[in-house]
Amino acid sequence: MKPPESHSNNNPKTPKLSQEEFGLPPNIFQNSNAPAIDLTDTVNTDPVKNSQQETEPTTVKTPLTLNIPTFDTINALPTPMTYTPLSPNLLSSMSPTIQMQQQPFQQLNIKKRRNNNNLNNINGINTFKSHFNEIRNSKELDQVKNIAASNRVVSELIPPPTLSPQRIVSLPTVNEEEITFDNEERTKLENEQNEFSNEEIILNGYLLKDMSHVRQWKKIKHIGTGNFSFVTLYESLDEFDKYYHQVAVKKIKYPNNILNTTDDTLSRLESSLTRELSVLKTLDHPCVVKLYGINNPIFIEQKRPLTTLLQEGHASIPSCEFIMSYCNGGDLLKELTECQGNVPRWLIQRLYGELVLAVKYLHENLIIHRDLKLENILLRYTLDEIIGMRNTASYYEQNMIELGDFGLCKKIENGELCTARCGSEDYVSPEILMGIPYNGNLTDTWALGVILYALLEDRLPFDAPPNANQRQRNRPVAHRIARFEWRWSKTLDEVGLDSAKDIVKNTLTRKNQRWNIQQMYDSDYIKEVVGTLKF
Numbered sequence: 001m002k003p004p005e006s007h008s009n010n011n012p013k014t015p016k017l018s019q020e021e022f023g024l025p026p027n028i029f030q031n032s033n034a035p036a037i038d039l040t041d042t043v044n045t046d047p048v049k050n051s052q053q054e055t056e057p058t059t060v061k062t063p064l065t066l067n068i069p070t071f072d073t074i075n076a077l078p079t080p081m082t083y084t085p086l087s088p089n090l091l092s093s094m095s096p097t098i099q100m101q102q103q104p105f106q107q108l109n110i111k112k113r114r115n116n117n118n119l120n121n122i123n124g125i126n127t128f129k130s131h132f133n134e135i136r137n138s139k140e141l142d143q144v145k146n147i148a149a150s151n152r153v154v155s156e157l158i159p160p161p162t163l164s165p166q167r168i169v170s171l172p173t174v175n176e177e178e179i180t181f182d183n184e185e186r187t188k189l190e191n192e193q194n195e196f197s198n199e200e201i202i203l204n205g206y207l208l209k210d211m212s213h214v215r216q217w218k219k220i221k222h223i224g225t226g227n228f229s230f231v232t233l234y235e236s237l238d239e240f241d242k243y244y245h246q247v248a249v250k251k252i253k254y255p256n257n258i259l260n261t262t263d264d265t266l267s268r269l270e271s272s273l274t275r276e277l278s279v280l281k282t283l284d285h286p287c288v289v290k291l292y293g294i295n296n297p298i299f300i301e302q303k304r305p306l307t308t309l310l311q312e313g314h315a316s317i318p319s320c321e322f323i324m325s326y327c328n329g330g331d332l333l334k335e336l337t338e339c340q341g342n343v344p345r346w347l348i349q350r351l352y353g354e355l356v357l358a359v360k361y362l363h364e365n366l367i368i369h370r371d372l373k374l375e376n377i378l379l380r381y382t383l384d385e386i387i388g389m390r391n392t393a394s395y396y397e398q399n400m401i402e403l404g405d406f407g408l409c410k411k412i413e414n415g416e417l418c419t420a421r422c423g424s425e426d427y428v429s430p431e432i433l434m435g436i437p438y439n440g441n442l443t444d445t446w447a448l449g450v451i452l453y454a455l456l457e458d459r460l461p462f463d464a465p466p467n468a469n470q471r472q473r474n475r476p477v478a479h480r481i482a483r484f485e486w487r488w489s490k491t492l493d494e495v496g497l498d499s500a501k502d503i504v505k506n507t508l509t510r511k512n513q514r515w516n517i518q519q520m521y522d523s524d525y526i527k528e529v530v531g532t533l534k535f
């Protein structure tokens, strides 16, 4: 059994912020000869809901006419969801695929991981067990490090130091605006994170089931950094119920000048925070991360906690820390990277079956996730440990994954279409790319198709195909997504994968043909594995 790995990392991330509806950057849709269409949108016009629950604007103002391009001339997303290098030269100069061409050792091609855990964990690769490929010498280790270093960072606000300027995202409730981060600000964020990880912290918090008693946890180690947050492992000082002994604490990052901004950054942050919390506290499924408590009850009790505190004359705003179930195995992308993608087929089916159960639960409760990706699939055990459990009763009696990161989720009305353009570049559906009001259930199943493809093929479906020429490699992912351009490569001739491939075929397709979660659940691939579970 592999010893537990540290999931800590020290690289800063910036808030991944979801998009404004159709705040289309003018340069993207111009100069196209394609027919103009009217995209004026009146979806989601309930002012009460909008002010209290949903961060999307009440009425979406879109250009009266909009030229839809052929995508041939676009080298960035219509509305930025991630940084995208402006210059094609820059793009190619940092393309990890190109670097990978020079790295014959590399087998796992899923490299668009946010730039957090990989480098820190890479040294642990040597210790992996025999069923995973080992890094056998220092030259190979260096190669892997280079690849990890070249990972593109998706859905992030801060561009990597080598690239400037970047296209930047905005929060959902305001018009798209350009926010730039200079090196100074980046350094500040880095320092802030280092300070955070050096602090000795006793956390005072409240369990949702009993908000009248303060409880204490002590910090054990830093385990992850998201666009929005730092995640840390804590252990209880006074609560020995096994569920609350070890907890993952997600501390929300606040923008530096949050109190001095003249725009509505504070209220956008606030509504995003309270939306995530309000959904999380209603969820109860084994395969979904659990919100156990909060460091400050005001975040649960008030609709506008930050504004309220400031109105009451507080000079600063308190930190917001979610106390959540802890997943000891880290996230699935980290594990896949470490084991070089050689995950047994039965294990993929098991993990994926649980993921489908989690999303089915959400959709049945009218919640869409909108950020399904490998990084957000948390593992209760390492893959090594799960493999070791296979022939035991506990393999069937307990869940192995918890779906996390509800920062972009939304509670919807039946049949409601969404307009907030959000997600992570590689997992985003063509209709979101195109700026068309979308069915969030179907954009979630699209992302599920991307995930299954990635698990089977060890690469993301819309990356340049293996053996692609230089020109193809330079084409942005968005082009391939918009054209549904994916194909089997590694598993082309592999037998026994028909039912899994059926899911991919029926999810990475046009929205009017795409399977919903019930159809996925009813597929042979999922039925077969779900039938064996006893939790």
Ligand SMILES: Nc1ncnc2c1ncn2[C@@H]1O[C@H](COP(=O)(O)OP(=O)(O)OP(=O)(O)O)[C@@H](O)[C@H]1O
Residues within 6 Å of the ligand: 007, 016, 114, 223, 224, 225, 226, 227, 228, 229, 230, 231, 248, 250, 289, 324, 325, 326, 327, 328, 330, 331, 375, 376, 378, 404, 405, 406, 407
């Ligand atoms: N409950 C948990 N148990 C173990 N690790 C966790 C847990 N929650 C988060 N992490 C780790 O921290 C990372 C960041 O967490 P999370 O995705 O929730 O933050 P975020 O700021 O919302 O990120 P994103 O960049 O995806 O928006 C995860 O990818 C995972 O590695």
